[in-house]
Amino acid sequence: MSEIKRIGIITSGGDAPGMNAAIRAVTRSAVTEGLEVYAFYRGFAGILDKEFRKFSFSDVGGIMERGGTILRTARVPEFKLPEIRSKAAQNLKELGIDVLVIIGGEGSLTGGKLLSEEHGIPVIGIPGSIDNDISFTDMCIGVDTCLNTCVEAMQKLKDTASSHERAFVVEVMGRGSGYIALASGIAVGAEAVIIPENPVDFKAIAERIWEERQRGKINSIIVVAEGAASAYTVSRHLENRIGFETRITILGHVQRGGAPSAFDRLLAARMGHEAVKAILEKDFGVMTSLSRSNMARVPIEKVLSEKKELDMDLLKLSKILS
Amino acid sequence: MSEIKRIGIITSGGDAPGMNAAIRAVTRSAVTEGLEVYAFYRGFAGILDKEFRKFSFSDVGGIMERGGTILRTARVPEFKLPEIRSKAAQNLKELGIDVLVIIGGEGSLTGGKLLSEEHGIPVIGIPGSIDNDISFTDMCIGVDTCLNTCVEAMQKLKDTASSHERAFVVEVMGRGSGYIALASGIAVGAEAVIIPENPVDFKAIAERIWEERQRGKINSIIVVAEGAASAYTVSRHLENRIGFETRITILGHVQRGGAPSAFDRLLAARMGHEAVKAILEKDFGVMTSLSRSNMARVPIEKVLSEKKELDMDLLKLSKILS
Amino acid sequence: MSEIKRIGIITSGGDAPGMNAAIRAVTRSAVTEGLEVYAFYRGFAGILDKEFRKFSFSDVGGIMERGGTILRTARVPEFKLPEIRSKAAQNLKELGIDVLVIIGGEGSLTGGKLLSEEHGIPVIGIPGSIDNDISFTDMCIGVDTCLNTCVEAMQKLKDTASSHERAFVVEVMGRGSGYIALASGIAVGAEAVIIPENPVDFKAIAERIWEERQRGKINSIIVVAEGAASAYTVSRHLENRIGFETRITILGHVQRGGAPSAFDRLLAARMGHEAVKAILEKDFGVMTSLSRSNMARVPIEKVLSEKKELDMDLLKLSKILS
Amino acid sequence: MSEIKRIGIITSGGDAPGMNAAIRAVTRSAVTEGLEVYAFYRGFAGILDKEFRKFSFSDVGGIMERGGTILRTARVPEFKLPEIRSKAAQNLKELGIDVLVIIGGEGSLTGGKLLSEEHGIPVIGIPGSIDNDISFTDMCIGVDTCLNTCVEAMQKLKDTASSHERAFVVEVMGRGSGYIALASGIAVGAEAVIIPENPVDFKAIAERIWEERQRGKINSIIVVAEGAASAYTVSRHLENRIGFETRITILGHVQRGGAPSAFDRLLAARMGHEAVKAILEKDFGVMTSLSRSNMARVPIEKVLSEKKELDMDLLKLSKILS
The missing domain is CATH 3.40.50.460 (Phosphofructokinase domain)
Structure with a gap:
C-alpha cells in the first residue's frame, strides 16, 4: 500500500460523551502529521450519502467539552446488506479515503470489520459506548x-x-x-x-x-x-x-x-492520538484500548470474538455494602 | 400572652431542597435568642405521635448543604378531621410549645391556619415547595x-x-x-x-x-x-x-x-431568621415572604385566599425564543 | 423619530454568565418583530472599530448554555473622552443603528447614558454583572x-x-x-x-x-x-x-x-425580551429590571443616581448562623 | 498467628475524596465477616492518643457521598522516630488490634511498613491520594x-x-x-x-x-x-x-x-472489600491495587521501592492537541 494521505472519520451507533474529544484528538493529531481528515456525518449513513466535511485543526476547537457528537450518529440497519457495504466502500475509494476511523460500539466495529474484509478498506476502531460492553479494553469512552x-x-x-x-x-x-x-x-x-x-x-x-x-x-x-x-x-x-x-x-x-468527565476527555484524547499513531504505522484492523493506564491496540476481530463478561463479584459487593 | 419560651418546628408536605437550611436558621436564631426548639418528625404526624427532639445550636450543624429534610415529612390526610387537629393542639399545649413554625406548602399552611383558628396555637409559616405555587412571595424555598x-x-x-x-x-x-x-x-x-x-x-x-x-x-x-x-x-x-x-x-x-443552590440556602437562612424575629415580636399567623429582595411577612390567611397565577407572558416567551 | 428598523447590541464591562442568553433573547425577539440586529464585538470598542455582524435567528442558537459572551467584552477607558464617544455615535449613525442595547454594569450604562445625552442615541440597558451592585433591580444577570x-x-x-x-x-x-x-x-x-x-x-x-x-x-x-x-x-x-x-x-x-443557572437563563430571557418591547414602544433610556418577579423598566439616570446599598442585616445574619 | 478478630483502620496523610467510601466498605465487609472494627482518628495520631471508636454497620451509613474523611487525617512527622512507632505498636497490641488497615499515600504506607517490620503489626494498605503518585496500581482513590x-x-x-x-x-x-x-x-x-x-x-x-x-x-x-x-x-x-x-x-x-465521583466510589468500595478479603486470607503487608479493571494485591515493599513515573507521552499529547 502506498502512503496514507487522507483519513475518514465517523461516529456510529449510540452516542457517548467524549466522542467529540476523540474526534478532536484524531483530527488534530492527523493534521499535525500532514494528513487530511474527512469527517462523515451520521455514521455509515454519511458515507453512503457522501455527506462529509474536510476538517482543519480549528474546526474541532471548542468541541471537547460538549456531550453528544458533532458528527451526529445513526443506526444504519441496512448496513447488514452486502450491497450497501459495497456502495459505502466504493464511495470511500472514490473520495480517496485511505483509512477509516470508526468511533463507536460493537455494531459499528462489526461494520468496519466487514468493510475491511470484503473490500480491503483499512479501518481503525475507537471504543465509544456508555454500555461498557466492549472487551479487551479497561474502559470505553463515555462510561x-x-x-x-x-x-x-x-x-x-x-x-x-x-x-x-x-x-x-x-x-x-x-x-x-x-x-x-x-x-x-x-x-x-x-x-x-x-x-x-x-x-x-x-x-x-x-x-x-x-x-x-x-x-x-x-x-x-x-x-x-x-x-x-x-x-x-x-x-x-x-x-x-x-x-x-x-x-x-x-x-x-x-x-x-453532559460535558464529558475528565476521565473520558483524557481517554478520548489518548485514544484519538493512538489511532493516528496506528495509521502512521499502517497497523490496521485494530481497536485502541486502555490497558493498565497505557494505550494498547487489539485486533478488532479479537475484540468481536469475545463477549465482555460482567464481573459478578460486583453483584456480591452490591449486596454486602448496602 | 406571656413570654415565648419554647417553639416547635416541622417540615410538612412535599420536601424541597433548602428545608434543612431553614431548620438550621430557625434553630440557631431561636437558640441565640434564648428560646428552646422542639423539632417534630414527619410533619403533623410527629406532633400527633409526640415524636420530637430538642435541638441545640450544634444539632443543626452540617445540614444546610443536604437536600431533603432531616425532620422528614409526610402528608397527613387525616389532619382534615377536626378531632385530629384537636389532638395535635392538645399535644402541643402539653409540651408547652408556645408557637409552631411550619415549613411547607399550601396544604401545610392550611393545617397551621386551622390549628391557630380552632385552638389558638400561634403559627408562623415558611414557604417551602418546589412547585412555586404559593402567592405573596417572590419565591418559595426549593424552586x-x-x-x-x-x-x-x-x-x-x-x-x-x-x-x-x-x-x-x-x-x-x-x-x-x-x-x-x-x-x-x-x-x-x-x-x-x-x-x-x-x-x-x-x-x-x-x-x-x-x-x-x-x-x-x-x-x-x-x-x-x-x-x-x-x-x-x-x-x-x-x-x-x-x-x-x-x-x-x-x-x-x-x-x-440535591444540595440546595446558593439562592435557596440564602433564602432559607433569611426566612428562618425572619420567622424568629416575628416570634419575638409576637407577630403570629404570618408567612415569611421574599419581596423585592427583602424579607417581609404576609398573613397566612391572605396567602391562602389567593391562588398564585402563572405569568402567561412566560408561555408566549417560550414560543418566541425557541 | 421615525420607525425603528435596526438595533445594535453590545456586551460591555466584566462578563457575566447569562449574557449569551440575553443576546439570544434580544436577537430572537427583535428578529421576530421584523427588526435587524447588528451585534458589535468587544463592547464599545467594536462600535469604534465598526467590528460587527448582522445576527439572524439561528446565529444565536446553542449559545444560551454557554458562559462568557460570544460578543466578547472589553473595558474601554478612553470612552471617558467626549471625542471618542462622538466617534462612536457617528459610527452608529452611519450604520443606521436606531437604538443600542447595552448588556453590562454601571460603567457600561454610564457610557450609554452619555451617548444618549450628548448625541441623541437611544439606548436600552440590561443589567449584567456578577457584582450585584446595580440599583433598582432585584437581581442582575450573572449573580x-x-x-x-x-x-x-x-x-x-x-x-x-x-x-x-x-x-x-x-x-x-x-x-x-x-x-x-x-x-x-x-x-x-x-x-x-x-x-x-x-x-x-x-x-x-x-x-x-x-x-x-x-x-x-x-x-x-x-x-x-x-x-x-x-x-x-x-x-x-x-x-x-x-x-x-x-x-x-x-x-x-x-x-x-460556567453554564448559567436556570435563574440567570430565565432572567436573561425575560430581560432580553423586555428590552425589545421597550424598543417597540420607543421607551428609551431605560434599564430592564426584575421587580417582585415581574419585568419592569427604570430610567438609566435613576439607576445611576443611587448606589445599591448592601443589606447589612445579612452581615448580622452571617454571624448568628455560623 | 491465631484468628483475626479485631481490625483497626485509619486515614492518613492528605485527605482524598472517596476515603469515606473506603472506610464504609472496609467496615461493612469486616462486620459482615464477623470482625470488629476500631476506627482511629487523625491517622497515626489517633493510635498514639488512643482516640478511636468501634464502628458498626450503621455507623458508616450516609458517608459514601461525602468528601474528606470522617476519621480526619493528620500528618504526624514524629512518626519518623522509632520510639514513637514503638508506642503506636504497643497501643495497638494493648487494644487487641490484629491488623491495621491504612488508607493513604506513600508516607502513610511507609509508616505501616515500619510498624510491620519493627513490631510485627500486620498491615493492609489502600492507596488514597489525589496526587496519583503511588506505583503498581492503575489509579489511587481520589484522583x-x-x-x-x-x-x-x-x-x-x-x-x-x-x-x-x-x-x-x-x-x-x-x-x-x-x-x-x-x-x-x-x-x-x-x-x-x-x-x-x-x-x-x-x-x-x-x-x-x-x-x-x-x-x-x-x-x-x-x-x-x-x-x-x-x-x-x-x-x-x-x-x-x-x-x-x-x-x-x-x-x-x-x-x-467534593462528593466523590462514581469512579472513586466504586474503586473505594472494591478496594475496601478487597482489603478485608486479604485479611481473611492472612495475606498481610499488601496494598490493594486496580489492575486492568480487576482487584489485585501488591506487597507494600514493592510499591514503595519504585517511584511512579509520569507518562511523558502525555506531555507531548498536551502540546499536540491544544
Whole structure:
C-alpha cells in the first residue's frame, strides 16, 4: 500500500460523551502529521450519502467539552446488506479515503470489520459506548461520564428518599449489559440492582426492603437495567409485595449527554492520538484500548470474538455494602 | 400572652431542597435568642405521635448543604378531621410549645391556619415547595434548586438530541402548576411546553417540530408538567403525528433532592431568621415572604385566599425564543 | 423619530454568565418583530472599530448554555473622552443603528447614558454583572450563577476542612461590593466574612475561630471580598494570631464562567425580551429590571443616581448562623 | 498467628475524596465477616492518643457521598522516630488490634511498613491520594474526583477567557507529581502545562501564546503544578514577555473536597472489600491495587521501592492537541 494521505472519520451507533474529544484528538493529531481528515456525518449513513466535511485543526476547537457528537450518529440497519457495504466502500475509494476511523460500539466495529474484509478498506476502531460492553479494553469512552450522571441523579433521590417512607425505582441504560446499573448501584448503596445477567427475585428484594425498614433504613433505591425490566414492571411487582408506594425515575437519554468527565476527555484524547499513531504505522484492523493506564491496540476481530463478561463479584459487593 | 419560651418546628408536605437550611436558621436564631426548639418528625404526624427532639445550636450543624429534610415529612390526610387537629393542639399545649413554625406548602399552611383558628396555637409559616405555587412571595424555598436540576438534565438531553434525529419528551413535577415546566423549558429553549394552565394542542406541536426540522433544527425537546399529561401520553400522541421516534425522560423525585443552590440556602437562612424575629415580636399567623429582595411577612390567611397565577407572558416567551 | 428598523447590541464591562442568553433573547425577539440586529464585538470598542455582524435567528442558537459572551467584552477607558464617544455615535449613525442595547454594569450604562445625552442615541440597558451592585433591580444577570460557583467551591473546602485542623481563606470577586462574599459566606456557614462595607477586625475573627475550636468546630472558612483585602493579607494576619496554618483559595475568573443557572437563563430571557418591547414602544433610556418577579423598566439616570446599598442585616445574619 | 478478630483502620496523610467510601466498605465487609472494627482518628495520631471508636454497620451509613474523611487525617512527622512507632505498636497490641488497615499515600504506607517490620503489626494498605503518585496500581482513590474538580474550574475559565484578551494561570496540587496538572491540562486543551518533571521554558510558552493569538485563539490557559512553581511566579514571568495581563486562580484545597465521583466510589468500595478479603486470607503487608479493571494485591515493599513515573507521552499529547 502506498502512503496514507487522507483519513475518514465517523461516529456510529449510540452516542457517548467524549466522542467529540476523540474526534478532536484524531483530527488534530492527523493534521499535525500532514494528513487530511474527512469527517462523515451520521455514521455509515454519511458515507453512503457522501455527506462529509474536510476538517482543519480549528474546526474541532471548542468541541471537547460538549456531550453528544458533532458528527451526529445513526443506526444504519441496512448496513447488514452486502450491497450497501459495497456502495459505502466504493464511495470511500472514490473520495480517496485511505483509512477509516470508526468511533463507536460493537455494531459499528462489526461494520468496519466487514468493510475491511470484503473490500480491503483499512479501518481503525475507537471504543465509544456508555454500555461498557466492549472487551479487551479497561474502559470505553463515555462510561465514566454516564456513571457520574446516574450517580448524581440517584444521590438526589437518596436525599428525598430519606425524607419520606417510600421506595424509589430507577431505570438506567445499558442495553444487554448490567454494568451501568451495577456500578451506579454500588456507588450509591442501592438496596437492589436488577440486571440482565442475573435472574430477578422480586420476593427476595421485597424482603430485603422490609428488613431494612425494620433496621431503620428508610431510603430504599432499586436500580434496574433497561435490559432486565422496565421501571414500571419492577414498581408494580414491588408495590404488591411491600405494601407501600414506590416512585419511578427514568433517566433516559440524559445519560448520554453532559460535558464529558475528565476521565473520558483524557481517554478520548489518548485514544484519538493512538489511532493516528496506528495509521502512521499502517497497523490496521485494530481497536485502541486502555490497558493498565497505557494505550494498547487489539485486533478488532479479537475484540468481536469475545463477549465482555460482567464481573459478578460486583453483584456480591452490591449486596454486602448496602 | 406571656413570654415565648419554647417553639416547635416541622417540615410538612412535599420536601424541597433548602428545608434543612431553614431548620438550621430557625434553630440557631431561636437558640441565640434564648428560646428552646422542639423539632417534630414527619410533619403533623410527629406532633400527633409526640415524636420530637430538642435541638441545640450544634444539632443543626452540617445540614444546610443536604437536600431533603432531616425532620422528614409526610402528608397527613387525616389532619382534615377536626378531632385530629384537636389532638395535635392538645399535644402541643402539653409540651408547652408556645408557637409552631411550619415549613411547607399550601396544604401545610392550611393545617397551621386551622390549628391557630380552632385552638389558638400561634403559627408562623415558611414557604417551602418546589412547585412555586404559593402567592405573596417572590419565591418559595426549593424552586431554584429544582429548576437547576431540571435544566441540567434537559441540557444533557440537548447534547444527545443534537446527535440523533429524535424528539425527546421530559416529564417534570409541579402538581397543579406549570411553573417548573415553563421556566425550565424557556431556560433550555424547549420546542414546546405542555402545562395544566393551557390546553394542549398536539397538532400544533407536531407541526412546529416538523417546521423546525425543515429549518434544520434537530434537537427537539418537549417539556410536560405532570399536572397536564404524562410523558407517555405525549409521546404516543406525537409519534403518531410526526412519524419518527420519541424518547422519554421522567425525572421524578430527583427534582426534590440535591444540595440546595446558593439562592435557596440564602433564602432559607433569611426566612428562618425572619420567622424568629416575628416570634419575638409576637407577630403570629404570618408567612415569611421574599419581596423585592427583602424579607417581609404576609398573613397566612391572605396567602391562602389567593391562588398564585402563572405569568402567561412566560408561555408566549417560550414560543418566541425557541 | 421615525420607525425603528435596526438595533445594535453590545456586551460591555466584566462578563457575566447569562449574557449569551440575553443576546439570544434580544436577537430572537427583535428578529421576530421584523427588526435587524447588528451585534458589535468587544463592547464599545467594536462600535469604534465598526467590528460587527448582522445576527439572524439561528446565529444565536446553542449559545444560551454557554458562559462568557460570544460578543466578547472589553473595558474601554478612553470612552471617558467626549471625542471618542462622538466617534462612536457617528459610527452608529452611519450604520443606521436606531437604538443600542447595552448588556453590562454601571460603567457600561454610564457610557450609554452619555451617548444618549450628548448625541441623541437611544439606548436600552440590561443589567449584567456578577457584582450585584446595580440599583433598582432585584437581581442582575450573572449573580446567581456566580454565587453557585462560589458556594460549590466553598462546600468542597468544608469537606476537607473537616478532615484537618486548619483554617481556609477564600478570596472572591465583587469589586467595591461585598455581596458575593456575604451571600456565599451565609450559604456555607463561613466563620467570618470580610467585606469592603465593614471595617475588618482581625482580632475578633481570630478570637471567634479560637472559641469555635474550643466548642469542637473544626472547619473554619473565612471569605474575603477582593474589594476588602487579599487572601494573602488575611492569611498572614490570622496565622499570627491563631497559631495554626491557614490555606488559601483564589477562585479568580472561574467565578465569571460556567453554564448559567436556570435563574440567570430565565432572567436573561425575560430581560432580553423586555428590552425589545421597550424598543417597540420607543421607551428609551431605560434599564430592564426584575421587580417582585415581574419585568419592569427604570430610567438609566435613576439607576445611576443611587448606589445599591448592601443589606447589612445579612452581615448580622452571617454571624448568628455560623 | 491465631484468628483475626479485631481490625483497626485509619486515614492518613492528605485527605482524598472517596476515603469515606473506603472506610464504609472496609467496615461493612469486616462486620459482615464477623470482625470488629476500631476506627482511629487523625491517622497515626489517633493510635498514639488512643482516640478511636468501634464502628458498626450503621455507623458508616450516609458517608459514601461525602468528601474528606470522617476519621480526619493528620500528618504526624514524629512518626519518623522509632520510639514513637514503638508506642503506636504497643497501643495497638494493648487494644487487641490484629491488623491495621491504612488508607493513604506513600508516607502513610511507609509508616505501616515500619510498624510491620519493627513490631510485627500486620498491615493492609489502600492507596488514597489525589496526587496519583503511588506505583503498581492503575489509579489511587481520589484522583478521578480531583481531576473533575480541576477540569470543571478550568472549563469555566475558558468561558470567560474567550470573552477577554487575557491569559489565565491556574495552580493545581500534586506535590512532587505533575499528573493532575498534565491530565487536567489535556482535558481542557490548556496552552501550556508546567510540571516538576520537565524544566519550564517561559520563553517558549510566551511564544506559543503569541502565535496562537495570531492564529485567532483567544482563550489561553496555563496550568502549573504546585511542585513546579507558584501561579504568581508564572504570572510575573509571562506578563513580562507577552505584554498583556494575566489572571490567577489558585484552587487550593477545593481539589480535595467534593462528593466523590462514581469512579472513586466504586474503586473505594472494591478496594475496601478487597482489603478485608486479604485479611481473611492472612495475606498481610499488601496494598490493594486496580489492575486492568480487576482487584489485585501488591506487597507494600514493592510499591514503595519504585517511584511512579509520569507518562511523558502525555506531555507531548498536551502540546499536540491544544
